[in-house]
Amino acid sequence: MSYLDTQPMSLSDAKYHLALAIPSPNAELLDEMVRRLPEHAVDLTEFAIALALDRLGATEDDTAETSSTETSSAVSKAMSRFHNRLYAEKKAALSSSEGSVGNPFASMPRSELKTFARAINANLPFVMKLRDRQIREDTMSEGFKRRVTEALEVPHDVVIAHFSAPAEVRLDARFKAEGKPEPGAKQTFEEAVRGSALTSEQQEYLLKL
Amino acid sequence: MATPLNKHYPDGRPYFRPPAVEAAIDELLGQDFATACRRAAITDRDSREYVPSEALVHLIRDARRRNDEASMDVLLPILLRRCESNLRTKVSSDLPNAEYIREEILGLFSELFAADGAGSNPDQLDFFEVHFNQAFQGLRIDIVRQEERKTLNRTYLPLPDEYEDDSNVDESVLKYFQTAPNQESTLGLKEALQMLPPDERRAVELCHILGYDEESEDPNKRTAATICGVTGRTIRNRLKRAAARLSSYKE
Numbered sequence: 001m002s003y004l005d006t007q008p009m010s011l012s013d014a015k016y017h018l019a020l021a022i023p024s025p026n027a028e029l030l031d032e033m034v035r036r037l038p039e040h041a042v043d044l045t046e047f048a049i050a051l052a053l054d055r056l057g058a059t060e061d062d063t064a065e066t067s068s069t070e071t072s073s074a075v076s077k078a079m080s081r082f083h084n085r086l087y088a089e090k091k092a093a094l095s096s097s098e099g100s101v102g103n104p105f106a107s108m109p110r111s112e113l114k115t116f117a118r119a120i121n122a123n124l125p126f127v128m129k130l131r132d133r134q135i136r137e138d139t140m141s142e143g144f145k146r147r148v149t150e151a152l153e154v155p156h157d158v159v160i161a162h163f164s165a166p167a168e169v170r171l172d173a174r175f176k177a178e179g180k181p182e183p184g185a186k187q188t189f190e191e192a193v194r195g196s197a198l199t200s201e202q203q204e205y206l207l208k209l
Numbered sequence: 210m211a212t213p214l215n216k217h218y219p220d221g222r223p224y225f226r227p228p229a230v231e232a233a234i235d236e237l238l239g240q241d242f243a244t245a246c247r248r249a250a251i252t253d254r255d256s257r258e259y260v261p262s263e264a265l266v267h268l269i270r271d272a273r274r275r276n277d278e279a280s281m282d283v284l285l286p287i288l289l290r291r292c293e294s295n296l297r298t299k300v301s302s303d304l305p306n307a308e309y310i311r312e313e314i315l316g317l318f319s320e321l322f323a324a325d326g327a328g329s330n331p332d333q334l335d336f337f338e339v340h341f342n343q344a345f346q347g348l349r350i351d352i353v354r355q356e357e358r359k360t361l362n363r364t365y366l367p368l369p370d371e372y373e374d375d376s377n378v379d380e381s382v383l384k385y386f387q388t389a390p391n392q393e394s395t396l397g398l399k400e401a402l403q404m405l406p407p408d409e410r411r412a413v414e415l416c417h418i419l420g421y422d423e424e425s426e427d428p429n430k431r432t433a434a435t436i437c438g439v440t441g442r443t444i445r446n447r448l449k450r451a452a453a454r455l456s457s458y459k460e
Binding site (some may be wrong): 010012013015016017018019020022024025026027029030031032033034040045046047048049050051052053054056057070071072073075077078079081082083084085087088092093121136137144164185 | 284
């Protein structure tokens, strides 16, 4: 049993392991990653191929960075995103230390949740996962988060802070077992989309946002 | 001394920074902030005072840990400018949304610093302190290939007129993908690879770029055949057809 067998691994970590392979990822390393994350076999394989192709014929100089001294609009926009995210993270950390992060879905009755589901071309089970923070924020596309922000009509940082906070179990949920269950590990966005009984058209739409 | 990294290699060893990066970080941490900023802004990579991007990442993360927003506001744009320069070269302007893709990559990268030390993957930036270019390449490729899928080439290289399934085909052209040849000889073939039908292209990528066997007698072994869900014979036929197309392209 390798070290990795005893450690949890995210999809992004697996990709970085492949990216840092020198000179390129090979079948052996890819197999190791696929063995750990079989549900992402296709994605990891395509990623490894893209990496290897990108490096084919490239020299170290090709990948080394050079730089200008002027700040472009792209850098300014990136800094703006950095500050927005920093604000959201700080707010989430503060709220977490005070008790809980504000949940923009909290006051929505079932009928409103259904309306929201239609607005983002999803269904109620999927929206419940959003409400209960069961999906990892770092696996959601920026387009999806923007779409949720528009549909909720709340500030973007509130949405980010909500999704970044730990998963929660609703107090009003009904449980078959005795006692309240602990919130489990979060799903990736793709897992949530694939596992929410969405139509194939809805899945494709959400994954392409 | 630089904070140790928390991520581990697949074999269990902790990721470690190259000695030159460690030395650069130690030197920078011993200097005042104004000097570190002046050095970080140096763009000449041959300068003795040039700060490797790995060390720059460390300085920004150090500022993040201290909630030192002012330092981040100075240092992060310097790193982002380096990244932007890299993206101008590496994200082809032939892509329909090239500008958007470059901005998206920069934006996502900047958010990694904001989220550093928090959330479900708090040490993700460790990879960027080990080998910045390769980690950034991974981030870039992950986003670019999503866009490339939308603009897949539908015009395929033709098979030679005289080609038949039982033809003898010289498959040596496929070896070019294995031997890391010089750029000139590879560029055309990389382009041609994108012009193969998807099943043939995948067979070449798996066998000649990632190094998978075509098939195996071991039922538990992943091979090109098991990955594609076909027989080894089918993989060999696809490779043969791919070689025939690529050979005619090369001529």
